Amino acid sequence: MKKCLVTVGTSSFDSLLKELDSLRIDSLDIYFQTGTSKYKPKNYQHSPFIDNFNDSLREYDLIISHAGAGSVYHMLECNYNIIVVPNTDRVDLHQLELAKFVESNNLALTCHDISEIKTKIEVALTHPKFDKYTKEEFFKFSEIINFLK
Structure with missing residues (x-):
């Protein structure tokens, strides 16, 4: 069975949690990180936050994430x-x-319409080919430091 993490970061995203909580995908064990959401899943395990979050990501075959910049860029880099x-x-x-x-x-x-999330999960589990993200280093740092001197 594949493992899936649903993460909403430190904010709330009740509509995503509700939609995913209503799904039954036999080949997927889903865990929810609910942040400050009011909705708490009834059919899956969940917690508001996960200790050592970045380290725990390695445990999952699929991550469904809100589009928070910190979360997304870290996951793309990894x-x-x-x-x-x-x-x-x-x-x-x-x-x-x-x-x-x-x-x-x-x-x-990406999933712009939450009602299509089950289809997106099925596609993701077939391991589609994506381009590798490479982090671009901020190249103006030394220029800014020199300007401030």
Whole structure:
């Protein structure tokens, strides 16, 4: 059985948690990291936060993540199998931009419509081919330091 982590970071994403909690995928053991969400899964194990989060990611075959920049970029750098879901429940819609970037650069699967998450999971479990993300180092650091002197 494959292991799947659903993570919403430190915020809440009730609509994603509810949709995934309603799913039954026999080949998948799902664990929820719920952050500050009001909704608590009824059918799967969950916790608000996970100790040693970055280390624990290695345990999972698939990660379904909100489109928070810190979470997504870390997972891309580590080459994890992820589905990025922008949290449109938020007032600001910056997660949409990151999801579009991930999608347009073929870095991971994205799911813009939560009702399609089961199909996205099925695709992700067949190991589609994605381009490898390479972190670009911030090249202006020394220039800024010299300017500040």
